Amino acid sequence: MSDLQWKKLEILGAGSYGTVYLGILVDEQIRFHSFIAVKSSIPKLAFSLKKEEQIFKSVWEGESGGCQEIIQCFGSETTVEHGRCFYNLFLEYAPHGSLADLIHKKPLPETEVSVYARMIVKGLSHIHRKGIVHCDLKPENILVFPSLDKEIANYQLKIADFGLSKTKEEEVNVELWKSKPRGTPSYLSPEAFSGHIDAPMDIWALGCIVIEMLTGLPAWGESPLLIEELRYLVEHHELSPKKPQEIGFFCHDFLEKCFMKDPSKRWTADRLLDHPFLYITLFHSYYLATWL
Structure with a gap:
């Protein structure tokens, strides 16, 4: 889980699992960039996002550390919006697209x-x-x-x-x-x-x-x-x-x-x-x- 303070902004894209949003970090003391990408899904469709988070943990752990050719994951968080539950995965935001x-x-x-x-x-x-x-x-x-x-x-x-x-x-x-x-x-x-x-x-x-x-x-x-x-x-x-x-x-x-x-x-x-x-x-x- 993540303790990031963030706000959801515009939609960047969508997939079978859910929606990708542009997010912004509220805490200016955080060491990461101000903008993040947020993959958001309802829990019953969040299997691939949860799997992806575990893979990121595996990629970035160990003596070798991470790799600058792999995007970073900043954790996840479950939120409730308008009475609905969402699983959110926080990732590096790519300002130049794909x-x-x-x-x-x-x-x-x-x-x-x-x-x-x-x-x-x-x-x-x-x-x-x-x-x-x-x-x-x-x-x-x-x-x-x-x-x-x-x-x-x-x-x-x-x-x-x-x-x-x-x-x-x-x-x-x-x-x-x-x-x-x-x-x-x-x-x-x-x-x-x-x-x-x-x-x-x-x-x-x-x-x-x-x-x-x-x-x-x-x-x-x-x-x-x-x-x-x-x-x-x-x-x-x-x-x-x-x-x-x-x-x-x-x-x-x-x-x-x-x-x-x-x-x-x-x-x-x-x-x-x-x-x-x-x-x-x-x-x-x-x-x-x-x-x-």
């Missing part, structure tokens, strides 16, 4: 994509070490914050929305996950369609996001595909999203590593952290020398 908003303005240059991909991989590395699989990694679930270093990037990206995530304690249910794959269809990996949910599926989704950042369009094309169409392409034809033509060697190779059909051969987040594509604007000479 990565989807950024991409839809215009495609991003490869050098910028490299920096943002590195941020996402760092976040994935952190949660995967904790035994957490995001399961719904997509631009809408990556939030955009002011840059921590303007010389490196225009913005700071942080992974959010862990409502569908799988924890290491969760019981495996292959048949259920096969009949109803977890996540957004156009970002699902081949094994996810077969009911196998593990860290490699987040890496496949990462590859889709990199293509989307480069082109401004979804990895599988502008026209949305039905889940059965995607299942047919990925499972039976062993296809992966088409890579943009005008990309550099290291970007192409990075995508190859993300789209390995066999999840056991697909590169892990920890291994991708050493890939030279993530460093084409940083330590250029050093990383290329160690790679070649």
Whole structure:
């Protein structure tokens, strides 16, 4: 539970669980930013929010501490409004919206994509070490914050929305996950369609996001595909999203590593952290020398 003093402002969005509000902290002595995002739901629909709070606790606990590529959770509180009970989850407010908003303005240059991909991989590395699989990694679930270093990037990206995530304690249910794959269809990996949910599926989704950042369009094309169409392409034809033509060697190779059909051969987040594509604007000479 939280002891934050706050007020609810405007609606930012809504989902199957409830509504996201912009909130403001009343206590000016608090060490967090003045604005917060508040996910609010009636108790009977609050399961995913409560699960998300537990995941945030897991992400931020331990000797390694937190991760600046994962949004912070400030706790939760149950309130009564107009005679109705609500469960409220307090999160960092992203003043620049989501990565989807950024991409839809215009495609991003490869050098910028490299920096943002590195941020996402760092976040994935952190949660995967904790035994957490995001399961719904997509631009809408990556939030955009002011840059921590303007010389490196225009913005700071942080992974959010862990409502569908799988924890290491969760019981495996292959048949259920096969009949109803977890996540957004156009970002699902081949094994996810077969009911196998593990860290490699987040890496496949990462590859889709990199293509989307480069082109401004979804990895599988502008026209949305039905889940059965995607299942047919990925499972039976062993296809992966088409890579943009005008990309550099290291970007192409990075995508190859993300789209390995066999999840056991697909590169892990920890291994991708050493890939030279993530460093084409940083330590250029050093990383290329160690790679070649």
